[in-house]
Amino acid sequence: MSKATLGYDFTEIYNQTNSHVAFSPGTHFIVTAVQDRLIVRRPDTFQIARTWLLDNAPTESNTLLGSAGQPARSKKAADTDGWISHLGWSADSEHILAACAKRGVVHVLKMRDDTWHAKIEAGVEGLVKAEWAPDGRHILCFSEWGLRITIWSLVSGSSTYIQFPKFTDRAYTFRQDGRYFVLAERHKSKDTLGVYDASDSYKLVRHVPLPSSSLSSLSLSPTGNHLAIWENPLEYKLYILDLAGHLLATFVPEQDPGLGIRCVAWHPAGTFIAVAGYDDKIHILSSLSWTSVKTLELQTRISSSGTVWREPPGWFNPGSGGAFQSYDKVDGGASVPLVRANPEKSDPKSGAVQLEWNVNGTLLMARFENAPTALHIYAFPAPAEPFNPCLRSVILHNQPVLHARWNPIRAGSLLLCCGTGAVYTWNADWEDAEHNLIEMAECIGVPTDKFEVRNARWSPDGQSLILLNQSTFCCAFEVAEDAP
Numbered sequence: 001m002s003k004a005t006l007g008y009d010f011t012e013i014y015n016q017t018n019s020h021v022a023f024s025p026g027t028h029f030i031v032t033a034v035q036d037r038l039i040v041r042r043p044d045t046f047q048i049a050r051t052w053l054l055d056n057a058p059t060e061s062n063t064l065l066g067s068a069g070q071p072a073r074s075k076k077a078a079d080t081d082g083w084i085s086h087l088g089w090s091a092d093s094e095h096i097l098a099a100c101a102k103r104g105v106v107h108v109l110k111m112r113d114d115t116w117h118a119k120i121e122a123g124v125e126g127l128v129k130a131e132w133a134p135d136g137r138h139i140l141c142f143s144e145w146g147l148r149i150t151i152w153s154l155v156s157g158s159s160t161y162i163q164f165p166k167f168t169d170r171a172y173t174f175r176q177d178g179r180y181f182v183l184a185e186r187h188k189s190k191d192t193l194g195v196y197d198a199s200d201s202y203k204l205v206r207h208v209p210l211p212s213s214s215l216s217s218l219s220l221s222p223t224g225n226h227l228a229i230w231e232n233p234l235e236y237k238l239y240i241l242d243l244a245g246h247l248l249a250t251f252v253p254e255q256d257p258g259l260g261i262r263c264v265a266w267h268p269a270g271t272f273i274a275v276a277g278y279d280d281k282i283h284i285l286s287s288l289s290w291t292s293v294k295t296l297e298l299q300t301r302i303s304s305s306g307t308v309w310r311e312p313p314g315w316f317n318p319g320s321g322g323a324f325q326s327y328d329k330v331d332g333g334a335s336v337p338l339v340r341a342n343p344e345k346s347d348p349k350s351g352a353v354q355l356e357w358n359v360n361g362t363l364l365m366a367r368f369e370n371a372p373t374a375l376h377i378y379a380f381p382a383p384a385e386p387f388n389p390c391l392r393s394v395i396l397h398n399q400p401v402l403h404a405r406w407n408p409i410r411a412g413s414l415l416l417c418c419g420t421g422a423v424y425t426w427n428a429d430w431e432d433a434e435h436n437l438i439e440m441a442e443c444i445g446v447p448t449d450k451f452e453v454r455n456a457r458w459s460p461d462g463q464s465l466i467l468l469n470q471s472t473f474c475c476a477f478e479v480a481e482d483a484p
Contacts, residue, residue, distance in 0.1 A: 007324055008465070008476035010447055011046055016473045017083055021466050023459045024093040029111070030466075030475070031096055033084040038098055038109065043464065043475065050114055054107050056082035056100040059121045086129050090136030095154070097139060099130040106130045106141060108154065120152055128168045133198060134178030142168040149183070151202050160202045162194065170217045174198065175224040180205065180243065182227065184215050191215045193227075193245055208245025212237075216260065223270040226287065233260040233347075236277050240290050249290030251275065253283065259348070265355040265364075272380075274364060276352035282366060282378075284389060294389050296378055298368050301335055307393040308334040309426070309441040316422050316445045323422070323445035327395070336394065339370045358406045358414075363392070363428070365404060365414065372400035375416060377426070395426055395441055403455050409462035417453040421446050423467055423476070446474065 020033035029049060032039045040050040058081075086099040099106040104122035120130075126144035133140060133151070141150045146168060151160040164185050165172065171184035181196040191210040196202045214232040221227070226248070231237045238251040238261060257279035265274045272293075276282045280298035285291065302308050309327035316323050341350035354367040364378040379392035399418040407413035412428030422445045430440035446453065446467060455468040465476040 007479055008444060009479050011475045011477075013448055013451065013469075013472045013474050015471060016468070017471070018085065019455055019468050019473075020084060020087040021468065021473050022087060022089060023464070023466070024089050025091060025460055026093050027459045027461045027464070028093065031087065031089065032473070033087050033098065035083045036100070038084070038087075038096065040096070040111070043459075043477075046475075050109075050111065052098075052107075052109055052114070054084070054098060054100070056084075056103045056105055058103050059105060086131065088132050090132055091134055092136050095136065097130060097132055099127065101127045101129055106139065108139070118154060122150075133181075134174050135198065138198070138202075146186075153201075158201075162196065162202070166191065166215060167217070171215065173218065173220045175220060176222055177224070180224070182218070182220055182243070184210070184218055184229070193229075193241075195243055206245065210241075210245075211239050211247055211250075217264075219264050219266060219273075221266050221270040221273075221287075222268055226270065228264055228266070228273060230261040230264060230275075233262075233278075236260045238264070238275055238285075251283070251285060251290060251292070253279075253281075253292075257281070259351075263352045263355040265357055267380075268357055268359065268361040272361075274355050274357075276355055276366070278348060278351035280351055280368060280370070282352060282355065282364075293387070296366075296389065296391070298371060298376070299336065299391070300338060302333050302391070302394050304331075304333050306333075306391040307439055308396065309393065309439075310334070310396045311398050311424070311443060313398060315443060316420065323443075325443045325445075327441035327443065334394070334396070336371050336374050336396070339372060341370050354404065356404070356406060358411045359408060360411045362411060363406075364389075365406065367401055367404060373397045373418075375401055375404055375414075375426075377414070393426070393439060395424075397424070405456070405458060407458055407462040408460060413462070415456050415458060415465065417456040417467070419452050419454055421448075421451055421453070423453050423456050423465065444476075446476075448474070 015034050016032050017035050023030050029040050030043050036054050036056050038052045042049050081102040084098050085101040088097045096109045104127045106120040108118035110116040125147050128142045130141045137154050139152045149162045166184045166186045173182050181198050183194045185192045185194050191212045193208050193210050195205040197205050216230050216232050218229040227241045229239050236257050240249040257277050259278040261277050263276045271287050273285045282296040283292045284294040286293045308330040310330050312328050315325040341348040350370045352366050353369045356365045366376045375395040377393040380389045397418050402417050402419050404416045414426040416424040422443050426441045429437050432438050451469050453467045457466045463478050467474050
């Protein structure tokens with residue numbers, strides 16, 4: 001990022017429901033759900049391009065099931081049942097999906113024809129959530145109680161059923177090219193892997209038993225050649241398989257950490273996989289041997305070899321307009337504030353809660369639950385450089401970090417929020433007056449009253465931000481000028 005980048009222009013504050021605000025894949029539109037209404041705006045002017053009021057009246061099945069043995073509910077709770085619970089763009093930005101899970105209804109709308117409308121009604125199996133398949137022409141509907149997944153085709157109107165997914169919120173994925181759908185299933189009380197051909201009406205390719213006793217989740221490598229699965233939170237064990245179901249390796253730390261795995265993240269090239277549990281350690285496994293080639297640990301004291309950025313205390317005064325402040329750079333090392341975890345609890349507040357690689361795999365970001373105000377950034381060498389991953393930077397804040405996300409385009413740009421009236425950025429490729437690339441960390445206040453940034457997201461082109469409060473949102477757009 002050049003030193004000519006001045007900051008961000010902020011839009012007005014708009015209403016939203018359940019944080020349902022999303023840029024289209026091409027960043028040409030932005031859709032918002034407000035209760036049972038969809039609003040599509042143009043990001044350049046924020047003028048409304050489309051709007052739909054959805055009919056989320058209970059279906060016949062929903063009415064029968066809701067009246068059978070259910071306790072009386074307040075009018076307010078009944079009214080919110082009709083609000084949009086899931087929202088998403090198709091991959092080509094042609095269609096928008098809006099689901100109301102409690103009413104068992106999925107609406108599909110078309111951007112080029114505001115009169116076109118498709119409606120999917122879940123039957124007695126109910127609806128937990130709905131989402132797009134990568135081709136943008138199939139919709140996955142997950143039923144209640146993990147009974148099945150129904151895949152609806154917008155082209156033929158037909159449906160395909162997959163029985164007994166183990167989870168509805170995880171343990172399924174598509175290969176990066178969208179060809180295969182990989183799903184963890186539970187048959188006869190045993191973990192099973194199902195591989196389905198998405199290009200051939202989701203026909204079953206293979207069913208294979210898994211080595212896990214109680215699978216927690218899975219993650220497919222970016223190359224699509226290897227699948228990582230891991231056990232429940234009580235057992236630290238990771239398995240590496242190919243898509244044919246053959247077990248290639250099993251990873252267990254030399255010292256038993258006592259509890260299981262919390263986070264797994266593949267390197268963008270598939271050459272490494274980062275694994276972290278409750279013990280404040282990150283194991284880096286190589287795809288050549290599937291053994292740990294580096295272990296990164298949470299440190300209470302940061303040496304002078306790593307850069308420490310600290311948010312200035314009291315820098316932002318809400319209501320004073322847009323504020324802009326650089327982090328304080330700490331010289332000579334610093335201490336990381338830690339929260340003491342209770343090991344006697346079943347879910348101790350310790351270990352990594354987020355692991356995420358940047359777009360080219362040169363940086364790994366980690367958030368530890370027992371260091372809630374800190375964000376750690378580890379540097380990884382390029383393929384031609386000696387392999388020696390190390391801690392590069394630690395960013396310390398006055399409040400716990402709620403969300404952190406890498407820029408989808410620029411490898412050295414990071415976005416954070418802490419539930420305050422500001423958003424925070426870190427850049428590894430800032431250009432100083434002598435055109436040298438340096439690090440820079442900045443605090444950017446949102447120029448409005450009573451707006452706490454609870455979540456923050458990049459646009460697909462990496463040039464805009466969505467900032468979310470509990471029931472409102474605004475956008476921020478980069479403002480840049482040519483350097484003199």
